[in-house]
Each structure stands twice: as structure tokens, then as C-alpha cells.
Amino acid sequence: MRPGTGIDLDLTPSSSLEWLETNGLGDYAQGTATGANTRRYHGLLVANLPHMDRHVLLSTVEDWLCIDTESIPLSSRYHPGCVYPQGQNHLKSWQASPCPAFVYEVAGLRVTRRIALVHGSHTVLIRYTVEATSESEGALLSGSELMLRVTPLLAFRRYHDLTHANMDLHVKTFPIRAGFKIQPYNALPPIYIRSEGLFDFLPSPEWINTVEYPVERERGFDYQEDLFSPGLFEIHVMPGDDIILSASLDEQFGMAASGIPEDLHTLWDAEMARRSVPQETGKRKAKNAGPLCSFLAAQSEDFLMKTPGGRSLLLAGYPWFGSWGRDTLIALPGTTFLAGRLDEGLAILRTIALNACDGLIPNTFDGDGQPRGFNSVDASLWFAWDCQLMLKVLSKDPERTQEFLDLCAPTLYSIIAAYRAGRVPFTRVATSGLLEVGTPSTQLTWMDAQVNGRPVTPRNGFPVEIQALWYNTLAFAHSLAKKREDPDPCTSRELKALRAAFAAHFTLPDGSLCDVWRAPEDGVPDTSLRPNQLLAVSMPEPIAPKSSWKAIVDLVGKKLLTPFGLRTLSPDDPAFCPVYAGGPAQRDGAYHQGTVWPWLLGPYTDALLKAEQVDENGEKEKSRRKPSRAVKQLLETITPLVTTHLREAGVGHMSEIFSATAPYAPDGTTAQAWSEAEVYRMLLALRAADRETYENWEKTLPSFS
Structure with missing residues (x-):
């Protein structure tokens, strides 16, 4: 995470708070603020392997602080009916920036564990600093023998799967300079684990059985696995010591050309400087x-x-x-x-x-x-929007x-062709020029959830956002061809006819649009109030009549807008699901039946700002006033998303979805690209529309600098 923002200060360590590290290669590390993994996807090195996708290689470490004959746990794991070890009992604080840091206090010592992936390298660094909590405590400990005992726990499996004790795993470790190498399975690469300082590595292969992941259990999935321990490091320390361990797929990482281990602190400092x-x-x-x-x-x-x-x-x-x-x-x-x-x-x-x-x-x-x-x-049709x-x-x-x-x-023209x-x-261009897609058993749009092989939200027919994307693509290609003197893929007359057909089929009595239009012989049109109609206004080349812009935006804003995004279905609809929870069938059933999606704030903002430029008849507003009121109301509405939410779930990131009713619990992925990208784009648009209102609002937010 970018350092110095302060959004992660004073957060109480909790298993509901998750951190994320990435390296630009598709690898990641992720875990919780307590240090205990709660998902099968958590791990300290989840590597994107060539031709094999991501694999959880190093799941976690079990670490203990040993003072003379007493051993005190720092790490935590879930097992049936218990947490073991119980390092969370000694965890005093946690922060996410500039990298995850866990601060433990025990017996007059403060031990901080930090975790960082190295950008551009399949490598994780684990850094331990040991300090006396006071001078007097340091004096008392001066005659004690201190040791960090660190045991790597390996999974070596696809990140969607779980692993169990088996006879196929190669348990042998091979000594290397400052550590060891192990290749548990022939099909997967070896991992090289090294340590600084004065240490002994004790090979002691064993399986750690029935590790549990509570979030997987809540989600209705298998939630137990066995992890493999190849052995342990016994690292001799004293107050003031600063030790780094590395786990890497690169045999040469941390090694100078001479074969002598490099100072891992230099590599750590370079990574932190990159983030600063x-x-x-x-x-x-x-x-x-x-x-x-x-x-x-x-x-x-x-x-x-x-x-x-x-x-x-x-x-x-x-x-x-x-x-x-x-x-x-x-x-x-x-x-x-x-x-x-x-x-x-x-x-x-x-x-x-x-x-x-x-x-x-x-x-x-x-x-x-x-x-x-x-x-x-629809994926191909979004290409035009990006190009615009x-x-x-x-x-x-x-x-x-x-x-x-x-x-x-050329790509755009080939898409149209x-x-x-x-x-x-499952797509055809109807005689009207509109796009008909799918069958009752297909799920081809972004609302693609299925339960028992059947779409939860059937969108066969003429989905409104597909028409919006299709028209925008054609209109853009028309203007592009004119500029480049290319053959015209769609004439002005065809575009006009397409707009007329759309207005005739989709416009409802209240001025809004139906979600899916169907010909009488194919079933009843779907008039459910969903956010998809926003794209008919928000696209650079909008297909919706200007006279309907205000009605669309007003109705969507009234029924679907929440502090965390837009609902996917009106609360007035009998099929509305207020909460996203339960097993796979329950969650898939709610996925687009009310569940809130932050990414929809992008199209909503574009549509809102366009609607502010016309009156109820679709005529251009004569007064060139700034949309101050609309901008202010929207910014105030979404304030919790950019304040409270950035301090919960995936700290510093935005979740994929939220439940449809208060308290709008976050769910899905803890860091979703289109959530963050479209909120960012929304903020840029609102700032451009009324900079003064935006900057006054931003002054009320916690510090991000």
C-alpha cells in the first residue's frame, strides 16, 4: 500500500481486515490483520506460474519467540474448535502501509513482523525486528538466551484448491547458502528459503493437519487442508536485532554474482523506496x-x-x-x-x-x-468505449x-463485422438493427450468475445495455471512418433508424427503459428496474432519447443508489434479495438481484452529469449553471465508500460487492479493479464538473496525503 495515508492507523487487529501485497507479475500475498489465514486464497507467496496459473506455495509461517526455556507464539492458525498457536493474544497493533506489519509485545520485548513482496520478483520478504519495550526491560533480558523459531508451512497447490497429506510430496530439503531449497512436487518449481543472522536450520518434515479456513466454511465450500512443514529455523537474536527471511522461486535472489548472500536489508529498502x-x-x-x-x-x-x-x-x-x-x-x-x-x-x-x-x-x-x-x-463492445x-x-x-x-x-471494424x-x-442483428442475444438458458451479459445451471437473471432477447454498447460502437465507428476516409460501417440513416427502434421498444410510460425487450412471440419484456439502462445515457454516443435522460437518472437514483454503489434490482421488486450471504446457491441467487456494485457509480455519474444539461423535455438547459447540487449530493452519498470502507475488508482497496440493505456488508473479492477504477473516474468527472464543490467536500475527509 502507498505509505503515509493514515487510513490504517488505529485499526484494531481483526480477522475481518485483510491486507494485500502484489509484485506486478500476477503474484500476490494476502492474509488477515491477526495473522491467521481465513481463506484458501490466503498465503505469503501465491505465485503466477508459467502455463499453470496461480499457486499457493508458501501458505504461512509458524513463528515463536523463545526466551530461555519459555516459548511464546506469534503466529495463529485455525484448527477444529481452536486457534493454535495463539499468537493473537500477544498482538498489540497492526497496520497495512507501507507493508503489513504485526507488532507483538511479550515479556518486555516488542517483536514486529513485516511482510513485503518484491516488485518484479517471485519473492516474499519477512522481516523481524526485536526491541526491548524499555531500557529496564532490556537490562533484565541481557542475560537471557533469545531465539526466533520460524517454520515455513507449504501448500504447493492451485489457489482454487486445497491440499492434503500425501505420499507424493518430496520431503527432502537441500542446503543452500544461508538456507535451504525444496521441491515438493516435480511439476512445480523449487522454492528457496533463506535467513539472515546466526541460525540453524533443522530439517524435520511433518504434515500440519486439519488447518481450517472459516470464511470458506461460511461460503459453503470445503475449508480444511493439511500444510507441509519441511523444518524450522532457529535464529539467535538479541534486543536491537533486525532479521529478514526470504522465500523465492529465483535461485539467485539475494545472492551476489560472487555467490555470497547480499544484504537483504538493501533489497528491502529499495522496495520501500519504490513505494514511498x-x-x-x-x-x-x-x-x-x-x-x-x-x-x-x-x-x-x-x-x-x-x-x-x-x-x-x-x-x-x-x-x-x-x-x-x-x-x-x-x-x-x-x-x-x-x-x-x-x-x-x-x-x-x-x-x-x-x-x-x-x-x-x-x-x-x-x-x-x-x-x-x-x-x-458485450466484452467486444466495451472496446469502443475505451478507444473513445x-x-x-x-x-x-x-x-x-x-x-x-x-x-x-481495424479492430473496431472487425468487431462490427x-x-x-x-x-x-447466440447473437444476431435483428431487422430493426438492434442486437438480440441468448436463449433462456444462456448467461452472456455481465449479469451472468447461474443456480443449478439456470440463469438467475435471464437476459435473452434485447438487453438494454447491449443496445447502448452496440449503438455507441456503431456511432463511434461511423465518425472514425469519416475522419479516416475509411468505408463507412454504419451510415447516419442507419444510426437514426436504430435510435428510433430503440425508443419505440424500450421507453416505458414513466420515461425510464425496460431492462430486456422481447418480441411478443418470445415472451414478455422485462421491465424490472435495474441499473443497466444507465448505459443508454452514459455512453459517449447515447442511444436513449434526451427526453428520457432525467427520468432514467431520477428513478435509478431514487431506487438504486446507495452509499456504496448501485443496487442491481429495485427494493420494490418481489425478487429483491436484501442480503448477500449463505452458500454458493444463495449467493449466486442474490448476486444481481439487489446486491450493490460500486463500479456502476461510473455510468451513473456520466448519466447524471448529462441529465443535468437538459430539461425534462430533453432540450438543452439555457442557463449554464454548474451542477453543484447534484455533485454535492452524490459526493455526500458515497462518502462512506471512500472513508469507512477503505478501513475495512481489504484495507486500502474496494470490495467487489455489498449487501443491498444497511449496513451494506462488503463481500466478494476484497480488491476489485472495476470498483476502484470507476469510482476514481467518477471522482475525476465530479471534480471537473464543479471543482469548488468537490474540493470543499474533500476537505471533510480523513487525510490521504
Whole structure:
């Protein structure tokens, strides 16, 4: 986490608070503020392995402070009916920045354990500092023998799975300079674990049985596994000592060319220095946008990665999501080029464009950056939106603009051709020009949850946001072709007819839009109040009639807006689910049936600011007043999201979803890219709309600088 923000000060250590470390390679480390893992996804080194996706390699360490003959636990684990060891009893404080730090006080000593991944290296550093709590305590301990006993606990399994004691694991350790090497399974790489200081490593292989993960149990999944201990370090210490252990997939990490171990403190200091200021690319954009936006821009670096082959990807969320086409394109502006990372944004768009197949953008990418699946109906259409926003950023750089157009224009035209040719699964262009998608048994839009193989929110027919994305793509391609003197993929007459067909089919008596229109022979239109209709207003080329903009925004704001995002279904609907909880079926059943999603604040803000520019008849407002009231109300509404929430769940990050009613409990991933990116983009838009109102509001927030 970016240091110096203060948002993690005075937080009471709790297993509900989670920290996150990343390294830009797709690896991560994650755990709780008590030090006890509560999810199968938690671990100190969860590595993105070539051709194999992420694996939890080093799950945790068991560490004890030994004073003469007394052993005092620092770490904690869950086992059936108990916590063992009970290091949480000695944990006095915890903080997340600039890296997770656990402070223990026992017998006149203060022991601090810090954890950091090294950027660009498959390596975790674990740093212990030992101090006397006072001079008098130090004097009393001067004749005592002090030792840290540290036992690495290995999982070596896919991060979605669990492991159990087995006879296939290779228990033998091999001595290396300042530590040992072990390769538990032939198919996985060896890990090299080293320690500083005066130590003995005692090989003593054993399985630690029935480790439990309480959150997995709550979520209705298997929750027990066995971890393997290859042996333990006995590190001799005294007050004032500062010892670093490293666990790495790189045999040469921490070793000089001469073969002599390097000072790990130098490597630690270099990593902390890298974190001490936002990356230069981020500073250029974020520095003038205020401390909150600067903080969010710095944090979003966690979602960027380079594959083993050097491809640039954006990860959808931690701890369990990889790279998704739709998520990437929605999160990309607020994570990269609007946050000052122009080169990263261009690189990711290039990866996406070059991996398009017959005009289709991949639904997912694996850990190597290879496309996996082309079964999303909307991912390809979000590409146009990214290109539109990118061109605004590039507007003052003609050379790069031309280079970008040469990349995106052919991809854009091929996307349109793919839809018209019927190459997009379960999708066809109707005679009206609108897009019909799916069957009653498919789930092809972002509302894709299933229970027992059936969609929870059937969106077959003509989903409103698909029409909005389709029209925006066509209108953008039309203007692009005109500028470049390319063949026109969609004429002005076709666009006008498309707008007319949309208005005729989708407009409801109250001025809002139905969620899914269906022809009479295909069933009843779905008039459920959902946030999807916002895209018909929010897109750069909006398909909704201007006369409906205010009605759409007002109704969505009244029924769906919450302090943490937008509900996915009106509370007035009989199918509304107020709480996201229970096992997989219960949670999937609530996923888009009311559950709040922060990312929707981006489209809501775009639509709100557009609606402020027109009157109820869709005519342009004659007075050029600032939308001060609307900006102020929205900022005040979402204040808990950027204050309270950044101090809970995944500290410093934003969750994927929230329950639909107070207290709006966070859930899903603890760090979700499109949540943070779209909130960041929302804040930039509100600041641009009324800077004075925004800055007055920001002064009321806790310090982010």
C-alpha cells in the first residue's frame, strides 16, 4: 500500500481486515490483520506460474519467540474448535502501509513482523525486528538466551484448491547458502528459503493437519487442508536485532554474482523506496486531482501485471479473479490512462486488440496472457468505449493518436463485422438493427450468475445495455471512418433508424427503459428496474432519447443508489434479495438481484452529469449553471465508500460487492479493479464538473496525503 495515508492507523487487529501485497507479475500475498489465514486464497507467496496459473506455495509461517526455556507464539492458525498457536493474544497493533506489519509485545520485548513482496520478483520478504519495550526491560533480558523459531508451512497447490497429506510430496530439503531449497512436487518449481543472522536450520518434515479456513466454511465450500512443514529455523537474536527471511522461486535472489548472500536489508529498502512515492506515470495525472484521487491512482497499480512472456494484463480482482475481457475494458481507463499510466493502457489495449479472433475479444486471459473463451456478448463492445476515452487523452499528441487509430480502427471494424456476420455466439442483428442475444438458458451479459445451471437473471432477447454498447460502437465507428476516409460501417440513416427502434421498444410510460425487450412471440419484456439502462445515457454516443435522460437518472437514483454503489434490482421488486450471504446457491441467487456494485457509480455519474444539461423535455438547459447540487449530493452519498470502507475488508482497496440493505456488508473479492477504477473516474468527472464543490467536500475527509 502507498505509505503515509493514515487510513490504517488505529485499526484494531481483526480477522475481518485483510491486507494485500502484489509484485506486478500476477503474484500476490494476502492474509488477515491477526495473522491467521481465513481463506484458501490466503498465503505469503501465491505465485503466477508459467502455463499453470496461480499457486499457493508458501501458505504461512509458524513463528515463536523463545526466551530461555519459555516459548511464546506469534503466529495463529485455525484448527477444529481452536486457534493454535495463539499468537493473537500477544498482538498489540497492526497496520497495512507501507507493508503489513504485526507488532507483538511479550515479556518486555516488542517483536514486529513485516511482510513485503518484491516488485518484479517471485519473492516474499519477512522481516523481524526485536526491541526491548524499555531500557529496564532490556537490562533484565541481557542475560537471557533469545531465539526466533520460524517454520515455513507449504501448500504447493492451485489457489482454487486445497491440499492434503500425501505420499507424493518430496520431503527432502537441500542446503543452500544461508538456507535451504525444496521441491515438493516435480511439476512445480523449487522454492528457496533463506535467513539472515546466526541460525540453524533443522530439517524435520511433518504434515500440519486439519488447518481450517472459516470464511470458506461460511461460503459453503470445503475449508480444511493439511500444510507441509519441511523444518524450522532457529535464529539467535538479541534486543536491537533486525532479521529478514526470504522465500523465492529465483535461485539467485539475494545472492551476489560472487555467490555470497547480499544484504537483504538493501533489497528491502529499495522496495520501500519504490513505494514511498507514487510511480512517476501516476503522479503526472493524479497530483493535481487531490489526495483521494492520488491515493486511488497509486493503489490501482496492484491490478497491473506482466505475464512470463511480457504481455500486459489487468487483473479483475483479488484474491480469486484472473484477467477478464469485460472487466479489463471497464477498469482500464480508471486504472491506466486516466490515472497517468498511458503506456500501460496502450499496452493492454494492444494485447486485447492483437488477441481478437474474428472480431471477438476474449472473455478471459490465462496467467500467460493467452486468450481463453469468446463467449461474452458485450466484452467486444466495451472496446469502443475505451478507444473513445483514450482518444481524448491523446488529443494533444497527433503522432500517438494516429498510431492508436491504426491499431484500434481495424479492430473496431472487425468487431462490427463479427456481430453482423453472426460470429458472436447466440447473437444476431435483428431487422430493426438492434442486437438480440441468448436463449433462456444462456448467461452472456455481465449479469451472468447461474443456480443449478439456470440463469438467475435471464437476459435473452434485447438487453438494454447491449443496445447502448452496440449503438455507441456503431456511432463511434461511423465518425472514425469519416475522419479516416475509411468505408463507412454504419451510415447516419442507419444510426437514426436504430435510435428510433430503440425508443419505440424500450421507453416505458414513466420515461425510464425496460431492462430486456422481447418480441411478443418470445415472451414478455422485462421491465424490472435495474441499473443497466444507465448505459443508454452514459455512453459517449447515447442511444436513449434526451427526453428520457432525467427520468432514467431520477428513478435509478431514487431506487438504486446507495452509499456504496448501485443496487442491481429495485427494493420494490418481489425478487429483491436484501442480503448477500449463505452458500454458493444463495449467493449466486442474490448476486444481481439487489446486491450493490460500486463500479456502476461510473455510468451513473456520466448519466447524471448529462441529465443535468437538459430539461425534462430533453432540450438543452439555457442557463449554464454548474451542477453543484447534484455533485454535492452524490459526493455526500458515497462518502462512506471512500472513508469507512477503505478501513475495512481489504484495507486500502474496494470490495467487489455489498449487501443491498444497511449496513451494506462488503463481500466478494476484497480488491476489485472495476470498483476502484470507476469510482476514481467518477471522482475525476465530479471534480471537473464543479471543482469548488468537490474540493470543499474533500476537505471533510480523513487525510490521504
